[in-house]
Amino acid sequence: MTSLSDMETLAHARARLFAGYLSMAGRRWWTHVSVALFAAYGLLMVLLPFQHPAWNWDMLAYLAVVQEDRVSDAASLHSLVYGQMREAAPAGDYLDLTAANEYRAHQAGNPEAFATMLPMYRVKLLYVETLRLLAPVTGPVEAMRWINSISVIALFAFLAAWMGRRGLAMAAPAAAILGLSGFAGFVQLGTPDLMSAALLTGGLWLHFTRREAGAAALLALAFLTRPDTIVFLAVAMAVSIVLKERAWGLATAFIVALLSYGPLTAAAGHQGWWPHFWFSVVNYELTLQDFNPVFSFIVYLKAVVLGLARSVIEGGWPLLVALAAGGAVLLSRCGAEWTRREGAMAAAAVLAILAKFVIFPVHDGRLYFPLSFIPLLVLLVVLQRFLDQGQKEIHE
Amino acid sequence: MSGADRIMTAQDRRTLMARLLDLKVLAPLFRLIGSSRALDRLAAAIFAFGILVVAGYAVVKPDYNWDMVAYVATALEDDYPDAKDLHRETWSRIEAGASERQLYHLKFSNPYNLNQWENPDDFKSQLSMYRVKVFYVAALRALDPVIGVVQGAFLLSILPSILFGALALWWLWREKALQAAFLMLPMLLMADYLPLSTVVTPDMLVTVVSLVAIYALWRSHDWLAAVLLVLSVTIRPDNLVLLIAAAMTAVLFGWRKTPMLLALAAGFAVAIFISKSGEHPGWWPHFYFSTVQIQNSMAGFNPPFTLQSFAHGYARGLIVSIQHNDWISLLAILSLGWALLAKAGKITHPRAHALAFMLAIGTLGKFASFPLPDDRFYFVFIAGFALVLLAAWKPQFAWKRPSMTAANPA
Numbered sequence: 001m002t003s004l005s006d007m008e009t010l011a012h013a014r015a016r017l018f019a020g021y022l023s024m025a026g027r028r029w030w031t032h033v034s035v036a037l038f039a040a041y042g043l044l045m046v047l048l049p050f051q052h053p054a055w056n057w058d059m060l061a062y063l064a065v066v067q068e069d070r071v072s073d074a075a076s077l078h079s080l081v082y083g084q085m086r087e088a089a090p091a092g093d094y095l096d097l098t099a100a101n102e103y104r105a106h107q108a109g110n111p112e113a114f115a116t117m118l119p120m121y122r123v124k125l126l127y128v129e130t131l132r133l134l135a136p137v138t139g140p141v142e143a144m145r146w147i148n149s150i151s152v153i154a155l156f157a158f159l160a161a162w163m164g165r166r167g168l169a170m171a172a173p174a175a176a177i178l179g180l181s182g183f184a185g186f187v188q189l190g191t192p193d194l195m196s197a198a199l200l201t202g203g204l205w206l207h208f209t210r211r212e213a214g215a216a217a218l219l220a221l222a223f224l225t226r227p228d229t230i231v232f233l234a235v236a237m238a239v240s241i242v243l244k245e246r247a248w249g250l251a252t253a254f255i256v257a258l259l260s261y262g263p264l265t266a267a268a269g270h271q272g273w274w275p276h277f278w279f280s281v282v283n284y285e286l287t288l289q290d291f292n293p294v295f296s297f298i299v300y301l302k303a304v305v306l307g308l309a310r311s312v313i314e315g316g317w318p319l320l321v322a323l324a325a326g327g328a329v330l331l332s333r334c335g336a337e338w339t340r341r342e343g344a345m346a347a348a349a350v351l352a353i354l355a356k357f358v359i360f361p362v363h364d365g366r367l368y369f370p371l372s373f374i375p376l377l378v379l380l381v382v383l384q385r386f387l388d389q390g391q392k393e394i395h396e
Numbered sequence: 397m398s399g400a401d402r403i404m405t406a407q408d409r410r411t412l413m414a415r416l417l418d419l420k421v422l423a424p425l426f427r428l429i430g431s432s433r434a435l436d437r438l439a440a441a442i443f444a445f446g447i448l449v450v451a452g453y454a455v456v457k458p459d460y461n462w463d464m465v466a467y468v469a470t471a472l473e474d475d476y477p478d479a480k481d482l483h484r485e486t487w488s489r490i491e492a493g494a495s496e497r498q499l500y501h502l503k504f505s506n507p508y509n510l511n512q513w514e515n516p517d518d519f520k521s522q523l524s525m526y527r528v529k530v531f532y533v534a535a536l537r538a539l540d541p542v543i544g545v546v547q548g549a550f551l552l553s554i555l556p557s558i559l560f561g562a563l564a565l566w567w568l569w570r571e572k573a574l575q576a577a578f579l580m581l582p583m584l585l586m587a588d589y590l591p592l593s594t595v596v597t598p599d600m601l602v603t604v605v606s607l608v609a610i611y612a613l614w615r616s617h618d619w620l621a622a623v624l625l626v627l628s629v630t631i632r633p634d635n636l637v638l639l640i641a642a643a644m645t646a647v648l649f650g651w652r653k654t655p656m657l658l659a660l661a662a663g664f665a666v667a668i669f670i671s672k673s674g675e676h677p678g679w680w681p682h683f684y685f686s687t688v689q690i691q692n693s694m695a696g697f698n699p700p701f702t703l704q705s706f707a708h709g710y711a712r713g714l715i716v717s718i719q720h721n722d723w724i725s726l727l728a729i730l731s732l733g734w735a736l737l738a739k740a741g742k743i744t745h746p747r748a749h750a751l752a753f754m755l756a757i758g759t760l761g762k763f764a765s766f767p768l769p770d771d772r773f774y775f776v777f778i779a780g781f782a783l784v785l786l787a788a789w790k791p792q793f794a795w796k797r798p799s800m801t802a803a804n805p806a
Contacts, residue, residue: 037728041718044715044718048719052715052719172728172732173728173729173732175728176724176725176726176728176729176732177725177729179718179722179724179725180586180722180725180726180729184718184719184720185719185720188719312585313453313585313590318582319582319585319586320582322578322581322582323579323582323583326578326579326582326791326793329793329795330791330793333792333793383736387736
């Protein structure tokens with residue numbers, strides 16, 4: 001029955017051709033949809049700071065730090081800042097900022113106490129300087145919105161560059177994971193988180209593509225925007241050394257961070273770890289003037305347990321880390337391949353989250369962003385490359 | 397990715413692993429992660445532990461949410477025909493258990509709550525939107541003499557929550573997919589499993605009944621599923637969306653058509669009957685209330701339909717969903733997972749594709765029929781979707797020991 005088998009071969013070949021064509025068409029079609037969704041989500045996030053701004057208390061502190069070079073007297077700085085906020089925020093939000101709890105009421109009425117809070121904000125040097133630069137043009141409150149908006153653009157551009165042209169099929173899933181990490185909530189705030197996240201992500205992209213000088217610059221800038229980035233830089237350094245990966249861009253950024261951390265915090269008059277810990281995790285003290293609680297291991301342990309529970313309950317980083325870990329195991333089992341730097345940075349991000357949490361067990365998801373997001377993004381990139389190779393099926 | 401970068405070679409991994417393997421301390425760990433059976437047990441244990449912690453949390457920290465006040469009142473309204481009496485009795489029940497802070501929140505935190513606290517008549521007019529959860533309210537009423545309506549209300553979230561977890565675990569176990577629990581638990585928590593277990597709403601109850609129906613469909617017990625789906629409509633009439641999705645799926649995927657179509661017809665009839673007899677304000681007034689402008693009184697509330705309000709409702713729903721909720725992200729990720737698994741030929745169960753389709757369009761249909769942003773409205777669909785995919789996929793995590801003999805220096 002040669003003729004039949006010939007026909008079968010022909011039918012098979014046709015079916016294969018057709019399937020191949022379909023998957024190619026599907027792929028191209030999906031890439032367009034994926035990019036469109038990614039862009040639409042990005043656009044929404046760019047508009048969000050202006051359309052749906054949130055009014056977090058930290059904004060008051062940043063406003064004060066930004067303008068303290070012009071107004072040195074604590075009382076007039078206080079009234080200037082609270083006046084600006086009253087003008088900018090809706091009445092309900094302003095009430096919330098000044099009366100929602102004892103701490104806020106006290107800060108609203110006591111310029112001296114308020115002034116003692118500022119060192120914790122002054123250390124976000126680059127954020128403050130950028131605000132100073134923008135303030136004359138946009139006004140100090142709006143400047144925070146602009147920074148977030150621009151940071152979203154930068155972040156999305158870095159993400160697109162990172163995924164690369166072939167990886168854009170993963171753009172929509174990347175946006176979905178951003179959504180899961182609580183991104184929209186951070187965009188609405190007046191904090192340095194977004195700016196630092198954009199710089200860090202850009203730095204990592206340059207690190208992956210071995211543009212060492214650029215990586216060094218962006219990672220160092222991310223540190224200057226949020227000095228606690230030093231935790232990630234240190235862990236990333238350690239992991240790179242263990243994997244014998246010579247990454248001098250990363251190393252330079254780490255050394256810059258290490259050398260400037262001391263002077264930076266000293267110049268800002270930062271209170272030190274335990275007082276800040278106590279303030280953030282245990283109790284919002286009304287004033288930090290000569291605040292020096294005694295270290296207690298029990299207090300520390302309790303904070304870690306409660307913080308972990310709350311992070312899980314609020315759907316935070318532990319869940320994302322769990323998904324990333326599960327995904328990494330499954331992908332590796334299928335034979336997907338990671339570059340050394342990808343493996344190193346994904347691991348470093350997870351370890352840095354743990355380190356940050358151990359140092360400062362705060363549940364707030366914005367402190368773990370973008371670290372909670374990076375491992376999942378690496379997974380998407382690895383997955384896409386694996387699909388492209390297509391030599392192996394996902395098999396058990 | 398730049399070509400300059402080195403792929404992590406087998407050699408790299410081997411040297412790293414070899415070094416780790418030499419550590420005697422880690423030997424039990426490697427035995428664990430290398431054994432599929434041990435991992436099955438570990439996954440099941442972690443999942444069960446998660447379920448119990450959630451239930452325990454719900455017992456210790458019950459959430460006195462606003463809907464609770466309305467459901468308690470609905471359960472009591474037959475005994476207290478006068479609006480003032482009903483209002484007083486309802487609040488006295490709530491006050492017995494809630495904390496100062498919760499009470500403050502329930503009574504004064506916004507103009508709507510304040511008005512409901514001050515105006516018994518307005519309050520009673522709200523109940524038309526709660527009365528339609530007939531079965532749920534009947535269950536509350538039945539529990540009242542036994543443990544009190546307030547405790548009964550919490551029980552009707554906590555018990556279904558445990559049953560839901562048990563059923564999910566049972567399903568994964570039956571399909572030999574226990575390790576999928578490693579992924580299932582984080583996804584459940586992201587989909588708001590915990591808040592749903594602590595608040596007083598019919599959502600967890602309707603979820604567990606629906607999940608049994610979905611599992612029945614998975615096992616091709618279509619008639620059982622049909623009965624359960626009709627029952628679910630009496631718990632939450634808007635679960636009709638799931639019945640529509642099921643009927644569409646039955647037709648498109650060539651199941652027996654009668655059970656699902658009959659269930660849909662029965663469900664529709666039940667929903668219409670319920671909404672008529674419960675004096676439900678109707679879809680558009682409820683839509684307007686929930687998505688455009690909250691109303692202090694629903695008595696005689698009948699806003700004219702305008703395209704602008706309609707569009708506003710969807711825009712708000714979409715934006716709030718993206719801002720504060722996870723269901724859209726989860727739907728996107730599950731859909732991607734579905735596509736990849738399908739491509740890799742991992743979905744072999746005869747009904748997995750059909751059920752995944754049913755739950756995916758169900759999620760979209762739910763939003764289309766009523767654009768509420770909260771994760772809890774989509775929990776049935778998202779949790780069901782995840783379970784169907786994971787049960788079909790049966791992911792395995794067991795770590796394969798790298799072969800130490802086949803050294804191949806590049």
